[in-house]
Amino acid sequence: MSSNVEGTPPSEPLLDRSDVRVRHDTGIGGAIRSLADRVRSGDLGSLPVVVGLAIIWTVFQSLNPIFLSSNNLVNLLFDCSTVGVISLGIVCILMVGEIDLSVGSISGFASALVGVLWVNSGWPVIPAILAALIAGGVIGFFYSVLFNRLGMPSFVSTLAGLLAVLGLQLYILGSSGSINLPYGSPLVSLGQTLVMPPVVAYALAALAGIVTLVTGLRTAARRREAGLSPQSITGLVFRAVVLLVALELIAFYLNQDRGVPWMFGLFVALVVVMNYAFKRTKWGRSMTAIGGNREAARRAGINVPLIYTSAFMLCSTLAAFGGVLSAARLASASQQAGTGDVNLDAIAAAVIGGTSLFGGRGSAYSALLGIIVIQSIASGLTLLDLSSSLRYMITGGVLATAVIVDSLARRSRASHGRA
Amino acid sequence: MTGMSQGPVAAGETVISLRGVSKVFGAVSALADIDLDVKAGEVVALVGDNGAGKSTLVKILAGVFQPTTGTMTFQGKAVTLAGPSDALALGIATVFQDLALCENLDVVANIFLGNELNSLQLDEVSMEIRAWTLLKELSARIPSVREAVASLSGGQRQTVAIARSLLLDPKLILLDEPTAALGVAQTAEVLNLIERVRDRGLGVIMISHNMEDVRAVADRIVVLRLGRNNGIFYPDTSNQELISAITGAADNSVSRRSGRRIAVQNEGRA
Ligand SMILES: Nc1ncnc2c1ncn2[C@@H]1O[C@H](COP(=O)(O)OP(=O)(O)O)[C@@H](O)[C@H]1O
Ligand SMILES: [Mg+2]
Secondary structure (H helix, E strand, O other): OOOOOOOOOOOOOOHHHOOOOOOOOOHHHHHHHHHHHHHHOOOOOOHHHHHHHHHHHHHHHHHOOOOOOHHHHHHHHHHHHHHHHHHHHHHHHHHOOOOOOOHHHHHHHHHHHHHHHHHHOOOOHHHHHHHHHHHHHHHHHHHHHHHHHHOOOHHHHHHHHHHHHHHHHHHHHOOOOEEEOOOOOHHHHHHHOOEOOHHHHHHHHHHHHHHHHHHHHHHHHHHHHOOOOOOOHHHHHHHHHHHHHHHHHHHHHHHOOOOOEHHHHHHHHHHHHHHHHHHHOHHHHHHHHHHHOHHHHHHOOOOHHHHHHHHHHHHHHHHHHHHHHHHHHHOEEEOOOOOOOHHHHHHHHHHHOOOOOOOOOOOOHHHHHHHHHHHHHHHHHHHOOOOHHHHHHHHHHHHHHHHHHHHHHHHHHHHOOOO | OOOOOOOOOOOOOEEEEEEEEEEEEOOEEEEEEEEEEEEOOOEEEEEOOOOOOHHHHHHHHOOOOOOOEEEEEEOOEEEOOOOHHHHHHHOEEEEOOOOOOOOOOEHHHHHOOOOOOOOOOOOHHHHHHHHHHHHHHOOOOOOOOOOEHHHOOHHHHHHHHHHHHHOOOOOEEEEEOOOOOOOHHHHHHHHHHHHHHHHOOOEEEEEOOOHHHHHHHOOEEEEEEOOEEEEEEOOOOOHHHHHHHHHOOOOOHHHHHHHHHHHHHHHHHO
16 A cells, blocks of 8 residues: 555656656555545535435434335335436436436326337337337437527427427327236336346346456556556455445345346446446547537537437437336326426436536436435335425425535536636 | 558648638628648748737638638648538647637546547557657646646646647647747747657648747748738748738837837947
8 A cells, every 4th residue: 555556666657657746646545535635626426425315314214214124125226217217318418518308208208109009009018119219219319400400409499398298198198198008017027026036136246346346457457567557456456345245235135125126227237338338438438528618529520419419319218218117117108107206306316416417527327326315205205104295395405405516516626626 | 640641741742722711700801811821841830910810710720610712722632621520630630729628528538539549448548658658748747647637737738739639640730829828848848849740741830929939940920910911921030020010010019119128228328
């Protein structure tokens, strides 16, 4: 844990360690110190949401001991997955600094479409789902054309879309108003009962830890070879072990009841894929760049309209997919699907999780963390038998807090010279 | 530098030439009937007072603005630049006066923006090494290339923007006031760099208000005044002549000022 890096003679500084003014933090102590620095300058990451979650869980657990029971947490994960997927789409669109206010309507329309095509028209379930996803993508494409060609603010076009798509949903549902999806079908089972066998859950948790460690070690080795300072091995192992132990404990706890829902596994898989796309691909880099400085991105030769199109389409497709999952969860496609607080919950989750409303900062994981916060509040209040009026007020308050934290952090970053 | 596609440009060949270029912003005619030629291995200094249209001309060459009228020839072929990516594809790299960096991205990401290595699995290690090499070439003092650009000083940002322009081994480099925010040593490095890229056969257009820097590196000095060509000069032109071309009159505040100083000196001697 010294400041000297293994394997290189101290006489010749590494390529990226030649500036004497910079304090290079290594090891666990160093990691904590640089985290403290980052937080102080407003680079909060997911810290506020983790703190918030701890508070919320403590309060609800003390009010009702069932709250943190395995059974309730498994239900919580089932409920998280549907709106969570929608929220993942919101992260995409917020990344480029735009918004889609119609994700709730799109999700409701998608669930209605699955109901109509699959149950009423007798399509096989997979083509019905694909049709719903494509319909979602087309709506997003439409928004992107309005945005790129006509310069229509996404706020306005998607607000119009909110009503128009809701109208479409009511139209295709017709007078019946509600379609029941067959119990026992694979789709409904996915939404209501299917859980991973315990072995699979433990194996996946182990896999996450191992992949973290192996990729970390590989990067460190490449950096050392190339004459750049590698990450400290101690820190890497520490992180991987903490992750592994935490995930195994969660899996163990959930396995005391039914286990880890497959639907939640699907949601987490999507989060991991999107995280990779944001952080490790040229597309993700372009998204972040456009969110940070659109004109600079254009001057760098990035096809800005194309990236916007991808963001709008991805957002609405994920919204449609979230709608399909909610239909599976509720075993029905109804006029109420996607209305009420779905829209707000999805947007709030992304922001609460730490994705900035101002564009250019965010992470796929914010959808996961944020939706757990929102669903915890919903679940806790339901257990306390409190009416939805109170739930709306509390969720609204949490959203306002998240936006205040976002704005304050942005201001603090500006004064500390961090974007 | 990464693979020079068509080999070094033959010295003396005209890289770019503009004929009759004009640009109108609403009621403002920012450029009118501009002619400009840049040869390979030549440094052309573009000088003119504030608002003369220098940056507008650079942005037209960079594909950021489209000219209202006029033609552009690049290496003998007529071209139209529909956007910045067209200019980049031809090999025109630009350091903009307003830098155009993404504050939320780190130095490496900014240098490689739009040209990332390995688009489906970004090769961060190679990019970081290349970034350090480019920055070393400019004797940059940047503490960490993994810090967001927002945390850098004006001069450091300018260095990042210059490093960025060198990445793709361009044929023509446009530098809009590249030394405006730089310290003494860094300014010298940038001037050295301009000479190095000229010797490699690149064409360079440099905008600067510092006549000393302009004389030090320019092969030709093109003066713009109120959006029009106002003469082509060579580094041996007297300051007096250059300044009157820039300001448009022999009797101007600059010459009056230097005249006053000479008078004072003469009085002191008497
Ligand atoms: N985007 C724009 N819209 C309207 N007018 C502009 C724009 N850009 C530049 N101008 C005008 O064009 C003229 C030349 O500006 P510029 O090229 O920036 O001058 P310089 O770089 O020589 O100081 C100025 O009068 C400026 O107001
Ligand atoms: Mg200018």
